[in-house]
Amino acid sequence: MSQQGPVLIVSAAKRPSFAAVLDEAKLFPVVATDWNDAGRAIEQVQPAAVIAALDGIDAATLATLARRAAARAPYLPLIAVDPAIALPGTAIPFFQRRSHPDRLVTRLNASLRVRGLHATVMRRQVPPVPIALSDIDPVGEATALLIGRGGAYPALSVALGERAGVVGALSIEAAAKHLSNRDIDGIVLGEGFSSRVMDAFLTVLTEDVRFRTLPVVVTTSEVTPRYDLANLEIVPAEPARIADITLPLIRQHAFEARLSRMLRAIDAKGLIDARTGLLTISAFERDFATAVFQIGERGGGLSVARFTFDGAQPRAQFDGARIISRLMRQSDFGAVQSDGSIVVVFTATDLRSAHAITRRLSSVMRHTHHGRRDSHEPIVNVVALQPNDSVKSLLARLSQDAQRVAS
Structure with missing residues (x-):
């Protein structure tokens, strides 16, 4: 891809070992600095990415650098090499010893593509508006796919679910179905599978261009880092x-x-809600009346159909909106309403067929967990045009039927 600026290496050593990999690639002008001058170097060099060697660095020092990087627009990726400390939420880990x-x-390169997309969105907004990663918390909209059958599965579900939605899969077949039915922002592949099964799954991900930049974290050391997955990490830990x-x-x-949804919203001239991919309320009302x-x-x-969610779980409502946006037919349309419910119009569809469609959508939503083992299936009401x-x-x-169900 085209170079967007120099790569800034921050290290206590004069020349960390990973710098040789960048030199061999001959794709990036590289500028090196130490930790004392890192903040000033970001302002002066205007890097496209920062790669930090964490040997001997404490969490407070890394957090300061992460805040500086997250406040930049467009997105300034910070890659933390061999982290032994707790990572700030915006520092991308990279373990040399466990990677190709x-x-x-x-x-x-995968991070720079996000930076390029961010720059495109900011440029196409009217008027142009800088949006820094520190201004939003996209992990609250994320869905992680947790695959496993081992004893650590419940603890992993809770640890991930406290900050993101979690979809559980006890088999590779169930995981493949989730990847087809919904937007997944990362995969954690846990225990309970043979090395042959894990190899087959990772090979399929490698061969599908849709998943080559998807974060994949494997929790067992039985897997080798030979797969062509940009964000694969092997982390046998608690x-x-x-x-x-x-x-x-x-x-x-x-x-x-x-950012991709924001770009689609810009292309649709504001008729699509950038957070959910559904229509805005005004566009929905117009299309519904038509x-x-x-x-x-x-x-x-x-x-x-109206999908009503638990008001105490706003992430469940957002996750449901994204599932509906992904799975509904092109002829159908919907929008999130002011009360948090989602109303979907199924065109050329009788009541019986609409019930079948909503059952499928609800079944997909049922498997998402948010910090606990319980799932959050919406209450669904369906009426047909008379x-x-x-x-x-x-x-x-539709509202009367919803009140009767609630009572």
């Missing part, structure tokens, strides 16, 4: 440490996903 020698360059390593990678992927009018004139079927219905009467019947 070329993976540092691959990971750097659940809290695994979550500490995984979440910065997930945050970067979720940030990239947020659909009801056209059916009244030409005939046909139409059904409407001959004398208007938009107002149709929504009124």
Whole structure:
């Protein structure tokens, strides 16, 4: 990819070992500095990325550098090499000893693509608005796929779920289904599988271009780092440490996903909600009124569903919106309402078919956990358009049915 600026290496040593990998790649002008001058170097050099060697560095020093990097716009990736301390949420880990020698360059390129996407979004906004990673917390919108059957599975689910949504899979087959049905921001592959099964799964991820930059953290040392996955890490450690390593990678992927939705919203001239991928309320109301009018004139079927979520779990509502946006048919449309519910219009669909569609959507949502073992399945109400219905009467019947279910 085209170079966006120099790479700044921050190290207590004069020339850390990983610098040779960058030199061999001959893709990046490299500038080196020590930790005392790191802040000033960021301002003067205007780097496209920062790679920090953490030998002998404490958490407070790293946190200061991470805050400086996260406040930059466009996105300034910070890659922390061989972290032995707790990582700030925006520092991308990289373990030299457990990685293929070329993976540092691959990971750097993946981070620079996020930076390029960020610059594009800022440039295309009218008026242009700088958006720093420190201004938002995309990990709150993220979904991690946790695969495993070992004793650490419950602890990993809680450690990850305290800060992101977690989808659990006890088999590779279930994991593949989740990857097909929903947006996943990172994978944690735990215990309970043979090395042959894990090899087959990682090979499939490697061969699918959609997943080559997806964060994948393997919690067992039985796997070798030979796979062509930019954000693969092998971390045999306790659940809290695994979550500490995984979440910065997930945050970067979720940030990239947020930027992609923002770009689609810009292309749609503001008709799409950048957070969910569904329509904005004003666009939904306009399309809904048009659909009801056209059916009244030409005939046909139409059904409407309302998905209501637990108000104490806002991430469940957001996760549900993203699932609906991904899985609903191109002819259907929906929007998040002011009360937090999601209303979806199924065009050319009778009541029976609409119930079948909503059952499938609810089944996918049921497998997401947020910090606990319990799942959050929405309450769903479905009504069909009657001959004398208007938009107002149709929504009124939908609301009445919701009240009866709640009571």
